[in-house]
Amino acid sequence: ASSSELGAGEWLFREGDEGDRCFIVRAGRLEVLGAPEKSRIRTLGRGAVLGELALLTGGTRSASVRALRDTELVTIDRKDFEGLLRDRPEVSLALTRSIAGQLRENTSGGDELEPLPGVIAIVPLDQGARIAEFARSLESALSDHGAVRLLDHAVAGGNYSAASPVATFGPLLDTAAADSDFQVLVTDSADGDWRRFCLQQADRILAISGGGADLSGMDLAQLRGSDLVTLIKSGETQTDRRFTTTLAPARIYVVRDPEAGSDIARLARRLSGSATGIVLSGGGARAFSQIGVIEELLACGIEIDRVGGVGMGAVIGGMLAMEMGPDEIADRCFDEWMRRNPLGDYTFPRQSLIRGRRLEAMLARTFGQAMIDDLPRSYFCGATDLRSGELVLFRDGSLADAVSASFSPPVVAPIAVRNGQLLTDGSLTGGLPVTDMAEQNEGAIIAVDSRFGDSEQAGRDGQEVPGILEVFSRAFLVRSDSGNRRRTPSLLIAPNTGEVGMLEFHQLDRAREIGREAARQALEKAGDSTEAEE
Known part of the structure; x- marks a missing residue:
């Protein structure tokens, strides 16, 4: 050898x-x-x-x-x-x-799941990164999920030799790995062989940006594809974007105050595979049931760290990712969908039945200038490219623009044209994009399917015939059922929304209550199954 x-x-x-x-x-x-x-x-x-x-x-x-x-x-x-x-x-x-x-x-037909990291390297990108403070906070948060060993240059002892960094520092890491679940390696731009060792050994690299002056001599090429952690100081609302293009990070985490704990705790849950995610379907007004589901999950103490959605689920999910609570989400929906009616600006149907101006104004009021990169909760939404038939995911950029592309039912609303793609409602190809969330292997996934309701009621005598917008919406959702992604969620909640029409936005309160009841039943059933297995 x-x-x-x-x-x-x-x-x-x-x-x-x-x-x-x-x-x-x-x-x-x-x-x-x-x-x-x-x-x-x-x-x-x-x-x-x-x-x-x-x-x-x-x-x-x-x-x-x-x-x-x-x-x-x-x-x-x-x-x-x-x-x-x-x-x-x-x-x-x-x-x-x-x-x-x-x-x-x-x-198996499934995509590879990202392996959970055991060795995590922390590397500063600028002089505002506050590495020592961040590392201590992360060590404390990770200790809730397993034994942690924190190793830095001082612990390594600067014991350099003519051999490779692996020969010099490898035994130290092996000893730490023998009695811990996570080994956190802390380095800086001047650590030489120790820094090289940390980057080589890490299962996951956290590149820390604190908004300070650039560090001299930093080779960013070595950090390309790592995870970017942006530290936001008190009073700031946007992350430092200097490194997003250069690093092309696999993930972006927002930590508003390392000492506050909530964002660090969320980061630790994601690193340890303990972060609960929620995937929200489309369904028009039926998606209001998702507000009730979210309300019940939070009331049960379930922390939601990751959010994904398509169609109307992208709208509800976007507000959740901004850390709006269920009541605030419901209030916004009442104001925008019942009082203002963003689908009410009808036009001669050359491309769509509505102009889309009210819809764009609604999204601007709801999401403002928010960027997906800045959201406290991880977020993505999907839109369908009519050219390729593929689901296009939005994991960064303008939140309003992403949601606009995801929630644009073809024929009903105008098609979004971006970068040569013809983007329309993500429900067409990603009814429940569970796989797209599961690939990062960060924890359990709860899927909420609000699309179909109780099909037994369909076609009964005396049932009111739906209007043209309702017909279009239902037709496209039927097509979207074949687009469900391959992986199954940890828990599926399917509110019985059959009594709520796709465009009956005035049934907000009823849909919300249906969602609450569906979540209660699903959680009780899941609890009974767990007890039976034990």
């Missing part, structure tokens, strides 16, 4: 290459990419074995592998590999189990 290094962005091998060696990851991070369009199959960290399948079968590489960070590898050639299998039967058994697990993942 021999050692080798791979720089961030470099290819270890490509699909179709000869499989004459296998590798063990000693430090760093790699991604396994497959066709089409080099989609990510999985990520690999310290201790992972790769390339063994081609050695066992004698075939070529079945996927491509590229370094996400500077990576150190142990390389084993074919001769040594065959000798290892011959002399150590337990190695052969372990490899068989590993390959079987990979095959199960590849044939």
